Amino acid sequence: MTALMTPAPPTDRTTWWQRTVGGLPRVYWTVVSGAGVARLGFAVVLFLPYYLGQARALSGGQIAIVVTAWGAGWSASHPLGGWLADRVGRRRTLIVGACSAAAAYLLLGAAREMRWLVLAAFVAGCTYDLCRPAVLSLIADHVAPDRRTQAFALFNLVFNAAVGTAVVVGGVLADQSFWVLFACSAAANLLYAAAAWALIPPDPAISAASRGPSWREALADPLLLGFAAISLAMFIIYMQAIVSLPIVIGRAGIGPDVFGLIVAVNPIAVVVLQLLLQGWLVVWPAPRVCAAGAVLVGAGLGLTAFGDTAVWFAITCLVWTLGEVLFMAVAPAVVADIAPAHLRGIYNGVWGMTLGLAAMLAPLAATGVVAIGGYDALWAACAAAGPVVAGGCLLYGPALARRRRPQPPEHREATT
Numbered sequence: 001m002t003a004l005m006t007p008a009p010p011t012d013r014t015t016w017w018q019r020t021v022g023g024l025p026r027v028y029w030t031v032v033s034g035a036g037v038a039r040l041g042f043a044v045v046l047f048l049p050y051y052l053g054q055a056r057a058l059s060g061g062q063i064a065i066v067v068t069a070w071g072a073g074w075s076a077s078h079p080l081g082g083w084l085a086d087r088v089g090r091r092r093t094l095i096v097g098a099c100s101a102a103a104a105y106l107l108l109g110a111a112r113e114m115r116w117l118v119l120a121a122f123v124a125g126c127t128y129d130l131c132r133p134a135v136l137s138l139i140a141d142h143v144a145p146d147r148r149t150q151a152f153a154l155f156n157l158v159f160n161a162a163v164g165t166a167v168v169v170g171g172v173l174a175d176q177s178f179w180v181l182f183a184c185s186a187a188a189n190l191l192y193a194a195a196a197w198a199l200i201p202p203d204p205a206i207s208a209a210s211r212g213p214s215w216r217e218a219l220a221d222p223l224l225l226g227f228a229a230i231s232l233a234m235f236i237i238y239m240q241a242i243v244s245l246p247i248v249i250g251r252a253g254i255g256p257d258v259f260g261l262i263v264a265v266n267p268i269a270v271v272v273l274q275l276l277l278q279g280w281l282v283v284w285p286a287p288r289v290c291a292a293g294a295v296l297v298g299a300g301l302g303l304t305a306f307g308d309t310a311v312w313f314a315i316t317c318l319v320w321t322l323g324e325v326l327f328m329a330v331a332p333a334v335v336a337d338i339a340p341a342h343l344r345g346i347y348n349g350v351w352g353m354t355l356g357l358a359a360m361l362a363p364l365a366a367t368g369v370v371a372i373g374g375y376d377a378l379w380a381a382c383a384a385a386g387p388v389v390a391g392g393c394l395l396y397g398p399a400l401a402r403r404r405r406p407q408p409p410e411h412r413e414a415t416t
Contacts, residue, residue: 024143024150024154025142025143027199027200027201028138028139028143028151030195030199031094031135031139031196031200032139032154032155033158034094034191034192034195034196035131035132035135035155035158035159035192036158036159036161037162037188037191037192037195038098038101038131038188038189039159039162039163039166040162040165040166040169040170040184040188041105041166041185041186041188042162042163042166042170043166043167043169043170043171043185044108044170044181045128046166046167046170047170047171047178047181048066048067048070049063049067050174051174051178052066052067056112058114058117066114066121067121069118069119069121069122069125070121070124070125070128071125071356071359071360072122072125072360073121073122073123073124073125073127074125074128074129074355074356074359075353075357076126076356077125077127077128077130077132077352077356078129078132078133078348078350078352079346079349079350079353080130080349081093081097081130081131081345081349081352082133082137082346082350082352083215083345083346083349084096084097084130085134085137085344086214086342086343086345086346087345089203089204090134090137090200090203091134091196091200091203092203093130093134093345094134094135094138094192094193094196094200095196095197096130097127097130097131097134098131098190098192098196099189099193100126100130101128101130101131101189102185102186102187102189102193103127103186104120104123104128105183105185105186105189106182106183106186107120107123107124108120108121108123108124108182109179109182109183129355131192132348133344133346133348133349134345136152136155136332136335136336136348136352137345137348139151139152139336140336140339140344141341141344145337148333148336148337149281149282149329149330149333150278150281152331152332152333153274153278153281153282153329153330154278155332156270156325156332157270157271157274157275157278157329160267160270160271160274161267161271163267164264164267164270164271167263167264167267168264169184214343214346215346218343218347219350221338221347222399223396223400223403224335224338224347224351226392226396226399227331227334227338227351227396228350228351228353228354229392230290230389230392230393231331231351232354232357232358233385233388233389234290234293234294234389235354235355235357235358235359235362236361236362237294237297237298237301237382237385237386237389238297238320238358239358239362240301240362240366240382241266241301241317241320242359242362243362243363243366244366244370244375245304245313247375248308248375252308252309252313254310258310261314262313265314265317265318266317266321266324269317269318269321270321273325274325277325277326277329281326281329281330285397286333286334286400287334287393287394287397287400288393288394289326289327289330290327290330290331290393291393291394292323292326293323293324293325293326294327294386294387294390294393295387295390296319296322296323296326296386297324297382297386298320298323298382298383298385298386298387298389299320299323299383299386300317300318300320300321301316301320301382302379302380302383302384302386303315303379303383304316304379305375305379323386331351332348332351334400335347335351337400337403338400338403366378369381
């Protein structure tokens with residue numbers, strides 16, 4: 001079988017460049033570059049606890065409530081955005097979502113009382129990824145199937161480059177004025193809305209099929225539910241880098257300034273590693289790439305137990321970041337392969353919701369494991385869970401191979 005053969009890597013500069021950035025339509029670059037600009041709003045998320053503690057003088061418990069409200073909104077943003085993308089159109093959803101996010105950032109910056117901060121955080125969470133299902137659906141709509149892995153991998157690269165920029169720029173802005181941070185994040189989203197309105201083609205007429213029992217059809221698809229379950233397990237492991245790793249780093253006596261440098265390793269490594277691996281990502285079967293990613297994420301976090309220096313934490317970060325690159329670069333292409341064209345938004349919304357669910361379940365899982373065996377047991381559990389998730393990816397492969405949906409010709413755009 002061709003899918004089981006070891007693919008040859010690119011051998012010359014032209015092939016590498018073509019497989020990395022070549023052959024993609026104009027609308028793709030508009031959507032992806034605009035999404036990268038809007039993602040600069042990640043700085044608000046990253047520095048939200050600092051803002052709540054310093055500018056609003058909230059207690060630790062109050063900060064936890066506000067951040068939880070944001071997480072609840074984030075979980076809802078994916079299915080809501082997916083439903084809107086299919087029901088009212090991808091372009092309209094981008095414009096409405098980006099404008100709503102801009103308003104939410106300004107509201108969050110203006111809120112002072114606890115009740116308004118909780119409400120503003122929930123609204124900001126709801127709008128934070130409202131556009132993402134529409135973005136992923138537009139990519140699938142306009143990029144030919146044999147280019148989708150390349151397209152989604154580049155999308156992941158742009159997103160992480162934006163996150164890395166947000167970490168640096170956001171820190172500078174927050175140090176000067178939190179209000180400037182909120183205003184710049186709002187401006188970035190308004191710029192994206194303007195670009196979407198001016199440069200993305202109008203939405204086609206919504207078909208009758210998309211007005212039917214869309215959620216029922218999506219949630220009855222075993223391939224969607226299976227990959228969502230695999231992704232949820234993967235993200236619960238990965239979220240330990242966000243939930244548990246900062247605690248362990250702090251207990252090792254490492255200060256916030258060094259912690260920031262360790263955090264910055266992740267988005268920088270994502271960009272560098274993905275550029276190096278792009279030629280391989282487009283030729284290896286997606287389930288195998290996802291499986292390798294799950295093993296590396298688990299192994300990288302498992303290695304955390306064997307050292308307590310900043311250099312060691314940075315090295316382990318490189319390992320689990322490589323796993324993140326592999327999984328996140330190809331996972332959206334898997335969703336695109338199994339989704340019918342009129343339900344791409346909802347399929348992406350269901351899959352994207354696993355990120356929010358993992359953000360809520362990961363702390364609970366960590367608390368339970370740590371209570372039993374401490375953090376060493378948690379890192380061992382991550383190392384063991386990675387191969388389990390990888391096995392699920394490999395078992396998923398044959399079913400995915402039987403479900404390859406052709407790209408509708410009416411949605412293609414000539415490449416430049």
